[in-house]
Amino acid sequence: MVFSHALKTPLPLCGALCLVLALAGAPALGATGRQNASRPASPALDSAALAVRAELNAVGAARFTAPDYKPGMVRHMVMFAFRPGTTAAQRAEVTRRFVALTTLSRRPDGKAVVASLETGAQSSGENADLGLEQGYLVTFASEGDRNFYVGRPIVTEAGHFDPAHDAFKTFAGPYLARVVVFDFTPAAPAAP
Structure with a gap:
């Protein structure tokens, strides 16, 4: 299923963060995608996460989450494994609420x-x-939009993160056994 929102103004894109893990309490997955025994459920910050936090500190929350901050397409891939015992209705509600973020965020x-x-x-x-x-593939028009959407635990200043996404993470966390988040900015295709 594809859900799209027509943008009336150009917006910038975002980069890679693994933030849902800490808020959802789901075990972290290592670079291979396997649960990493050396990495606790509240993961230590990897180099990408450290770089993002340093960037936030350098430019401030208002600039870091501005719609024109680093414009360009950003893809935010999210994949869930549900906890045993999660019913089909609960899984459907998690997805329904995730999809609703297209209009609520x-x-x-x-x-x-x-x-x-x-x-x-x-x-x-x-x-x-x-x-x-x-799986979910969320597209943003800038890193600023992605940064605003992802929000906590990276961006914690009121007014600089999306309360709808924050509420979704709180709702979905108890149903999730594992979460993988991977963000990227698509590269331009190479010339033939």
Whole structure:
């Protein structure tokens, strides 16, 4: 399924963070995608997370989350494995609420943050899903939009993070066994 929001003004994109893990209380996954025994459930900050925090400290929360901060497409991939015993209705409600962020995630001035959102259940036959069951691909128009959306625990200043996404993380956390978050800025295709 694809959910899209028509943007009326150009907005900037974002980068890579693994933030849902700490808020959801779900075990962290290592670089291989396997649960990493040396990495606790509240993960130590990796080099990307440290760089993002240093950038926030250098420019301040207002600039870091501004819609025109580092414009360009940013992809925010999120994958969930649900806790045993989570019912089909509970899984559907988690996804329904995640998808609702396409319209609920707004800046204080009312402007939308999410450019588009796609979701689907794992369907690969490659046997490499590591138990992950549902995936989401959220697209932003800038790093500032992504930074505002992701919010806590990185951005904690009131008015500089998305309360709707924050509420979603609180709701979904008890249903999640594992969460993987991977952000990237698509590279321009190479010339032939």
